[in-house]
Amino acid sequence: MPELPEVETVRRGLGPRVIGRRIVTADAHRPDLRIPLPENLSKRLVGRRIVRLDRRAKYILAHLDDGAVLIIHLGMSGRLVVHDRPPNSVAPHEHVRIGFQGGVTVSYTDHRRFGLITLCDEAELAGHRFFARLGPEPLDDAFTGAVLAERLADKATPIKAALLDQTVVAGLGNIYVCEALYHAGLGPRRLARTVKSERAERLVVAIKDVLERALEAGGSSLRDYVQASGELGYFQNAFAVYDREGEACPGCDCGTGVRRIVQSNRSTFYCAKRQR
DNA sequence: CGGCAAACCTGCGAGC
DNA sequence: TGCTCGCAGGTTTGCC
Incomplete structure (x- = not known):
């Protein structure tokens, strides 16, 4: 579903709501999307803050304050929606929910599960299999x-x-x-x-x-x-x-x-x- | 290696 | 109304 403009729009909408806020909950409701979710998602995320939110191709990259990077791809039907408070029920196909200090909550839903959420270290990012072979960003001035x-x-x-x-x-x-x-x-x-x-x-x-x-x-x-x-x-x-x-x-x-x-x-x- | 079909998974609308 | 079929913003795999 989402191509560059959709992913970039989500990134821009998410940034002001989550950057700098401490993560207080991180829950996966199933073990995998297109690839396995990180087994220790909660342990890796709770207590951290997102210091920067980037986009590369159709991936959203949330840089954490411990040098880890949360990698999110929406596939065909993935959604990242931010709520002011934790919703009191789990939405259909809501697979991951991340809660921030103050109540702001981000839900990842994806009924087809072609999307993915994974973690890597900042140092591995450039050489990561998702990014190593990607072509240029079309909106860069260098793309002529x-x-x-x-x-x-x-x-x-x-x-x-x-x-x-x-x-x-x-x-x-x-x-x-x-x-x-x-x-x-x-x-x-x-x-x-x-x-x-x-x-x-x-x-x-x-x-x-x-x-x-x-x-x-x-x-x-x-x-x-x-x-x-x-x-x-x-x-x-x-x-x-x-x-x-x-x-x-x-x-x-x-x-x-x-x-x-x-x-x-x-x-x-x-x-x-x-x-x- | 390059190029293409098929697979992954669920839902929805069209057509019978 | 209810079924089956085809199709959907993506990526990877496996086959020639």
Whole structure:
């Protein structure tokens, strides 16, 4: 579910509520999500404070005051919601709950359990299997057309699949890849290695633009995603093509409208007229 | 190694 | 109304 804008929105909503507050409870309600939860979660967290909340790709990283890092990924259906007080009942599929001094409580719910929560030491972070191979952050100034073209240069795969590859660029998912390709005017089946110079530049501009607009809207709420406050995002209303099969794409009156195809087992939505 | 399908798991909407 | 099928913001595995 959550791609970069959703994860970043959750991080921004969470930060002011939890940074600097002492953790007083940490409970897992089952042994595992996609991978096992830390066995000693409570022991590792209670008494600690979160000193910094970062995001890398689609991971949220809570740096603790003892040098440990709590790593959280929301998978397809994970939610992190902050409550003023501990809820008096356990929500369906609420797998982890962390309580802070003063009553603020963060609940992790995830009915599909494709997400994960784990711990590592700060020193291991860069070399960690989740992070060692990740591509650049798309919103960094260092992410330019030249950089993207370089990373696509040897790829014999469709540009759609290449952009979903987190080792090419980190944080994009199915929605924002479809949207970025639309705004860049690039066909999803185009060979990745043919995206260079001017086309790569256009694509980078489109990626940054769509991510920034989605961030302003608090992300896209389709099924499961909510902000840390519980509010919905509303960028879904601004989709040009995603989940709009058969509709006319904005500013284009081609008869066929938005088409849906399947690439690497995922739906791709695009306009055959605007995207080449 | 590169590229793609399938698997992981649950829920919901469409269609019969 | 009630069932089955297909599909869902992700990542990893295993097969060619």
